Amino acid sequence: MSEVTAATAQSSATRTPRLTWPPPGIEGLQGAVWPVISEFAIGVIVLALPLLLAIATPQQFWSLGAFGQSWWIPMATTLLAFVILVSASWRLSRLLREAAAASRTGYSAGTIAVAASDVSKDSGFVLQGARQYAALGPTERRTLLRLRILSACCYLAACLWVPAGLALALLLAAAASFGNVGIWILTLLPAAILAMIGTIARVSEQTLTRRLKSGAAGSHSRSLDHEAGEWIENMALAADDASPGGR
Secondary structure, three states: OOHHHHHHHHHHHHOOOOOOOOOOOOHHHOOOHHHHHHHHHHHHHHHHHHHHHHHOOOOOOOOOOOOOOOOHHHHHHHHHHHHHHHHHHHHHHHHHHHHHHHHHHOOOHHHHHHHHOOOOOOHHHHHHOOHHHOOOOHHHHHHHHHHHHHHHHHHHHHHHHHHHHHHHHHHHHHOOOOOHHHHHHHHHHHHHHHHHHHHHHHHHHHHHHHHHHHHOHHHHHHHHHHHHHHHHHHHHHHOHHHOOOOO
């Protein structure tokens, strides 16, 4: 083997391959869980708060309730919440179907979860240790991605618990097993704990990301120059005559 051939083989063996992100075929999943979480959050707030105020708030026997003569407000908010939650559930089911199709294609559950929780659109850089994440080791980058997945899962679970917890609390109250305080606690406390865990994970991830962006400006510029040159070379090879010229 000649020296040139050996050097080429060694360079290709030590060179880290670049991955496109999001993975081919699941571009629609990138960050898709967060709009679903937002829609669920709006729906559960509109559903739970008026009903809890109307049902689980102690009132005098002569009172017309928390809404007085505006008795129709809980009915209207419940109907509106039903529409919002149906829309959010349909979007969630579509997301799960796309995730199932990606799994059948061969992508792992971790890859699908990373793509779905990638609201900042930079998880590809985290996976490959590129740009501002070049200074992080594999363990730190894995932790960063897990924090993103954890925060999304906790927020989604909190939103899904509220309607289920409210229904369960009302059933227990009808069986005389629960009072007003128990209805509030069973409906909101588990969701609040899940949301708190999600918030801690989200704040930890964003704090680490901001620290990396502020502390790696110089290395980021050098890495970007290198990646841009590599991309331009690959563009000339891959795009052939379709690439726009200098003119």
